[in-house]
Amino acid sequence: MTTTLPTRVEDRNPVHRLHVASYTDGLLGPSQPMLGPLADGGTLIAGTPPGCWGPMITPAFQGGHEVTQPVAIAGAEVGDAVALKIERMRVTSLATSSGVMQFVEGRYHGDPFVAKFCPACGTEHPASHLEGIGAEAVRCDHCGAEANAFRFRHGYVIVFDHENQVSLTVNQSVADRLAANASQMSALPELAAQHSILSLARADMPGVAAHMRPFLGNIGTTPSHDLPDSHNCADFGQYLVGAPHRYAISEEALHAAKTDGHMDTNSVREGCIVICPVKVPGAGVYLGDMHAQQGNGEIAGHATDVSGETQLSVEVIKRLTLEGPILLQNVEDLPPMARPMSAGQRRCVAELGARWGQHEVEQSGPVTFIGSGVNLNEATENGLRRAASVTGLSYEEVLNRATITGSIEISRLPGTVRVTILCPLAILDRIGIGHLVREKYQLS
Incomplete structure (x- = not known):
């Protein structure tokens, strides 16, 4: 330890x-x-x-995660x-639960992720324990009242096959069995303080198979x-x-x-x-906050926390x-327009330039800037402006590069995006990350 x-x-x-x-x-x-x-x-x-979800249903937590x-x-x-x-x-989890959330009014000050209190005795961030399973299992240590500030609007329980990287949502009977052994099924570390979300046993969507792709x-x-x-x-x-x-x-x-x-x-x-x-x-x-899988956008508000x-x-x-x-993504995760060209493609580009009298061909590498804002429009502009500020390129040039050699992709709703461009290696060398880009993408 x-x-x-x-x-x-x-x-x-x-x-x-x-x-x-x-x-x-x-x-x-x-x-x-x-x-x-x-x-x-x-x-x-x-x-x-x-x-x-685990920290969310644990009233003592002052944030929505449990990070290192x-x-x-x-x-x-x-x-x-x-x-x-x-x-x-x-x-390491064998199973987890997730879904679309709703708040329970009268159990938090302004933000249920941050400022929970017991609705019966008023204790802020009370210590708590579990009694049984289901939506009302979280109980205040001070007075015994049910104290969970969250509910599922629609939820599911999902089990994992680590070796083959696949998963499957289960029915209520299986969810109840998992809930009876929730901490072990979640593989909660020894010093983790959260309640396992498996304890709520909400199983509205059985039989859905999904790929695993942890991040x-x-x-x-x-x-x-x-x-x-x-x-x-x-x-x-x-x-x-x-x-x-x-x-x-x-x-x-x-x-x-x-x-x-x-x-x-x-x-x-x-x-x-x-x-x-x-x-x-x-x-x-x-x-922290490892997910077993998620598409772009975390559309449900939550994914499979493990x-x-x-x-x-x-x-x-x-x-x-x-x-x-700044993110240097794996090649297979890069948007198609931002993937480095092969040697054969670069020869074709050089030949194209020679036919037209354009003999200089830029050496570039992919780089992704995270942008965040209150909504996707603000997050996109934030990411674009960060790219301009760090690289020294004009904002307008970043717009053009993102259009023909990159992409804007949603990371999370309501307002986190990734802005990817092919950036000149000379600029990446100047700011101190050229060696990382060259090594990551095997560029000469």
Whole structure:
């Protein structure tokens, strides 16, 4: 078990390999003690409990996820970036449950993800326990009242075949059996504090087969102001602006603090590289909210949250100031227009140019900018402007490049997108990520 050391993190000797198995209570920010430091180039291995539904139905949580305790990275200073190279990812849950949510009024102050209270005794963020299974199983430790601030409008229970990467939703009888052994079926880590969502046993959609394609929904670096972990983004974060609880923040402060780690981007999976802003000394790398599968958009509001294990390595990129993540996606996840050309295609391009007198052919590589906003239009403009700001290209040139050599894709409703372009390698070299792009896509 990894524990926080008594000395200041900056005074400790860096380690080259670190296992993390401790979690926050739904908050991220400067108040959270960091583990580490992990050496530049070091390996981080983390076991993570499910995000979303488990923390949602656990009243003590102050955010919608249960992410790992942040890790300091040696040499990472404010204004740098940290590249997280995801080397391995696997689901450990045998089953989970998810669906379309509804709130239970009278059990939260403004935001049921952040500010829950018991409707009977009024205790804020009460400790709780489970009694039986079903929608009313969550009970306040102080008075015994039912205290879950969420319900399913439509829900399902799903089981996994890890070896063959397929899954199947089950009927009510099976869901009830799984609920009786919910923590084990969820494979909750030892120090996880959430109730398993399997305990609610909602099975409205049996017999649906689906592919598995695990990814991390929340991964990145610590924001510069304490934020609920699920609100480290612009679309969920908008509900903190002027909120009637202690995590209320101004719009300006939110945008200055957040690092957009909660992006629910289904290509943040094994083999990809996530390049994250550093907004606190040491970066404070964290991860969580693994999903077993999800298409673009997380249309239902929630996907299949699971326990899992992830291994990644880190690299500090000096003096690359970012507002949000850059993603180097796996080739098969890139939009078709942004995939690097083959040697044969490049020969054809050179021949085409020669016929017309255009002898210079740009050397470029794919790069994806995460954009976030209160809705998809604002998120798209945000991603485009981030691309322009980081690369130094004009906004109008980014628009043209995204149109003919890239794409805009939904990561999450209501407001997270990925903006992908083919960018000149000379620019990527200048900002410090050219070597990562060349290696990732085998470019000369």
